[in-house]
């Protein structure tokens with residue numbers, strides 16, 4: 001039986017706010033209570049309060065499983081049987097088809113140590129370029145736009161507590177009142193001051209608290225951003241001194257925006273021109289103002305251009321890199337920030353450096369003890385990797401860590417078909433997730449309270465999650481699994497450490513000098529209670545809470561305006577599919593729901609998919625509140641319970657994406673990719689609604 005080892009201060013296993021909590025021994029598990037920390041100030045949401053439940057849930061995996069044959073059910077096997085089988089199959093595929101015959105799919109919720117070792121395992125032990133992770137589906141558009149504008153991307157380049165003093169905040173495509181409720185404590189003062197502006201096609205609980213809610217048609221955010229920039233220019237709100245001293249490219253960006261006057265924007269977005277002016281005045285007239293984006297504006301086939309448009313607005317108003325003002329992205333997954341920095345992304349090496357940078361390759365190869373020429377180049381992005389599985393030029397085996405693409409990837413039924421075409425699918429997870437349930441080998445792994453590990457929260461602040469509990473006897477850590485496989489693949493044992501602190505020491509060295517420089521962070525500092533904002537380039541360095549105050553990260557120190565234009569939706573509506581479908585999250589579930597759907601309390605609050613629709617639209621489809629609807633797109637159909645909401649636009653429906661099997665919203669979503677970030681379009685596709693005959 002598991003034993004609690006100590007009361008520890010730790011952090012929530014779910015979202016990027018990484019609320020602080022105390023885990024106290026309670027029999028075979030722990031009890032969770034909130035802990036004071038600047039991000040959550042003693043608050044937790046329902047997910048945090050119930051986060052100990054999966055530790056002892058009957059649905060938890062407690063032994064490795066494998067199928068003796070493709071058509072046989074999963075059966076318990078020993079660890080040596082499971083790892084021997086995986087290694088033998090990987091060796092065979094590499095010999096027969098080359099190193100890229102094996103792919104790796106990581107997650108934005110795994111610790112920095114795991115993300116780092118997973119990238120090293122792929123590139124050194126497997127020699128494959130085929131590694132990416134589900135963070136590609138999360139914040140890659142914001143990262144691409146941030147890098148383009150500022151030369152560097154850190155979700156919030158300032159502490160979350162700076163928002164407490166804001167006079168105006170423009171929140172674009174974010175619903176923290178449901179996705180990270182304690183964060184709302186930082187927006188309450190600005191909401192009370194009448195300075196909160198929310199842009200969202202739905203009247204969310206966050207929008208309810210805004211002084212101004214702009215409700216554009218999904219997919220028209222870029223036009224709206226151009227309208228606000230136009231209004232700012234026409235009302236003389238541009239900070240000319242800042243633009244001249246700290247930026248380049250406004251003239252090019254303006255050449256596009258000049259054609260998007262607010263009345264024209266109103267026709268495209270549905271947002272009244274007067275409200276566009278009002279928003280520009282609120283933001284531009286404030287002494288301390290912020291623009292914050294999130295998935296609603298980022299998860300589009302032109303998501304990176306959309307974020308660039310919002311950054312252009314922020315730059316014109318003189319906000320980024322100024323004390324008390326700024327631009328930031330609200331990261332979603334628990335380690336959405338750190339997960340993109342340490343090498344599990346197709347094009348990156350540890351320290352948030354590019355894989356094709358010869359200097360970075362040489363440094364990291366030296367830390368890894370390999371020849372830089374042996375390191376593969378960039379591979380496919382997440383959806384492209386999944387789409388290539390089992391094809392003649394694609395991977396024939398896939399190792400999945402901390403991800404559930406059968407629920408979370410777009411065009412999910414197609415992804416499931418590609419997974420079925422593999423010679424070998426291996427999933428390491430804490431539960432028999434929807435993806436694990438179709439795997440050939442399933443490896444049960446430790447949970448948040450059973451291991452040490454660092455997470456980097458939405459402010460770029462590195463936190464230590466502490467072990468409070470021994471795992472069940474037949475459950476192992478991901479680092480242990482990577483070690484076991486690497487050794488079986490002929491790697492020296494010392495090259496793949498299993499202790500998180502030891503892996504972190506390597507990560508420090510590998511990240512030194514990179515944008516996300518962790519070299520001054522140590523477990524000793526973190527155990528002593530520090531929580532450091534990167535970059536931290538030396539052991540005595542205090543960290544960098546606020547970035548860009550003196551200069552942006554481009555060689556000339558200036559931020560870049562990026563000229564971007566509005567274009568129509570990648571998939572327009574038509575007579576057969578007349579509705580615009582958009583997707584998102586609800587308060588009581590997290591991401592693909594693999595863990596939170598195990599928790600009775602959360603299921604009682606939100607246990608099945610629902611579709612939000614205007615009552616008149618529901619009536620036209622022969623539906624009413626509480627009925628079961630069949631929602632279809634050009635890629636498939638799913639079932640959801642009708643929730644009639646008068647504030648929904650007549651031609652828009654909303655689905656949460658946390659649910660499984662026939663309730664998967666991603667059976668419908670469009671995998672068309674952003675050309676820069678390779679983000680799929682989760683936020684706009686054409687759909688229709690019909691009555692479903694059976695529950």
Ligand code: SF4
Pocket residue numbers: 012013014015016017018019040043044045046047048049179180181182183
């Ligand atoms: Fe956990 Fe996020 Fe909820 Fe905080 S807001 S308790 S980090 S899920």
